[in-house]
Amino acid sequence: MEFEQITTDLDNGVLTITLNRPERLNAWTATMGRDLIEAFDRADADDEVRAVIVTGAGRAYCAGADLQEGGDTFRHGDQGGSTVPRDGGGEFTLRVFESTKPVIAAINGPAVGVGATMTLPMDIRLAAEGARIGFVFVRRGIVPEACSSWFLPRVVGISRAMEWAATGRVFDAAEALEGGLVRSVHPAGELLDAARALAREIAENAAPVSVALARRMMWTMLGAGHPMLAHRADSRGMFYRGRSEDVVEGIASFLQKRPPRFTDRVSDGLPDVLPGWTAPEFE
Numbered sequence: 001m002e003f004e005q006i007t008t009d010l011d012n013g014v015l016t017i018t019l020n021r022p023e024r025l026n027a028w029t030a031t032m033g034r035d036l037i038e039a040f041d042r043a044d045a046d047d048e049v050r051a052v053i054v055t056g057a058g059r060a061y062c063a064g065a066d067l068q069e070g071g072d073t074f075r076h077g078d079q080g081g082s083t084v085p086r087d088g089g090g091e092f093t094l095r096v097f098e099s100t101k102p103v104i105a106a107i108n109g110p111a112v113g114v115g116a117t118m119t120l121p122m123d124i125r126l127a128a129e130g131a132r133i134g135f136v137f138v139r140r141g142i143v144p145e146a147c148s149s150w151f152l153p154r155v156v157g158i159s160r161a162m163e164w165a166a167t168g169r170v171f172d173a174a175e176a177l178e179g180g181l182v183r184s185v186h187p188a189g190e191l192l193d194a195a196r197a198l199a200r201e202i203a204e205n206a207a208p209v210s211v212a213l214a215r216r217m218m219w220t221m222l223g224a225g226h227p228m229l230a231h232r233a234d235s236r237g238m239f240y241r242g243r244s245e246d247v248v249e250g251i252a253s254f255l256q257k258r259p260p261r262f263t264d265r266v267s268d269g270l271p272d273v274l275p276g277w278t279a280p281e282f283e
Contacts, residue, residue: 005032007057008039013050013203014196015043015101022058027066028114033088037095044100047265050203050211052099053195054122055106061131064113086282089114089146094279096121097147097219100212100266102202106195107131108188112170117144120151123215125181126195127173128188133181134170154222156180207246207262212270213237220274233273240271 007018017039019026026032043049056062096103096118105119107127112134119125127133135152137144144152144165152161160179164171176182186194202211217237221230241247246264253260 003035003039005029006035006039008042010046010048012200013048014053014199015039015046015049015051016053016055016192016196019054019056019062022056022060024066025060025063025110026056026058026115027063028089028118029066030088033092036092040095040099045267047208047267049101050206050208051199052101052103053106053192053199054103054119055108055192055195058109060109060115061105061107061111062115062118063110064115064136087145089117092118093121093146093148093151100215100270101208102199102211102215104195104199106191107133107173107182108191110170112136113140114146117146117148117151120146120148120155121219124183124198125176126191126198127176127182127185128191129173129185130188131173131176131185132170133173133176134168135164136168136170138166139168204259207250207260207264208266209244209246209262209264209270210241212266213241213273216270217273220277236271236273236275240273 003020005019005021007020009016009018017036019032021027021029021032040052043052102124103122105122105125107119107125109128109130110132111119112132113136116133116135135144135148148165152165155161156164156179164179173182173185177185184194217230217233221233224230244264246262249260249262
């Protein structure tokens with residue numbers, strides 16, 4: 001399958017996914033959503049991929065949903081029917097949530113609407129100095145989507161999340177940094193280099209299975225009701241990984257002062273450190 005609205009490039013363990021509709025400021029479409037989900041499916045199946053960067057072509061990251069259909073843009077399904085169609089942005093963010101590879105957003109320009117919410121399940125966000133971000137849904141007569149009512153308060157806190165969601169205003173990278181939405185702000189020409197340096201640090205030094213488990217544990221525990229659930233997951237993770245070839249290599253490489261050569265593969269499956277936890281079905 002060839003992608004229609006994104007491009008991908010794998011270099012030294014780092015997969016860069018680029019939203020590729022620069023003539024429309026990389027505005028979101030159903031086709032782009034399908035492309036992105038397929039790209040993440042492929043990334044999870046490929047042990048050569050150790051980290052993922054998502055960025056945009058041209059001067060924008062993603063200007064939100066493509067509004068060429070005007071007032072019918074968000075009119076999906078039959079209002080009188082019993083079936084509610086799934087939000088496409090949410091299908092993508094749920095796929096990112098399930099990723100076994102760490103994900104870095106390199107926000108190179110405007111990121112508005114779904115262009116902002118699609119970054120929330122990504123693990124680290126970096127922004128260019130000229131980037132502007134907005135959760136503008138109430139100004140369009142709709143509501144925050146892409147599971148952002150779950151993700152955004154967990155990323156920045158409920159007060160900041162409600163301020164941005166209730167005003168719908170567009171803000172600059174400095175405010176995003178101050179509010180904890182992004183990790184750092186960079187000159188536009190240095191953004192991808194900074195993202196790649198961070199991704200390479202992961203790819204070159206960390207055991208892939210351990211990273212995948214840490215990611216799953218961290219995100220899942222955001223919804224846990226008691227730290228005992230984390231203690232159980234931690235204990236299972238330490239038990240399974242403590243018996244692995246990777247831990248032998250990790251300690252040996254440290255003692256011998258050399259780069260590690262981890263051999264355990266994510267594609268062989270992850271130990272179940274969260275027994276009984278399953279995502280609810282969509283109804």
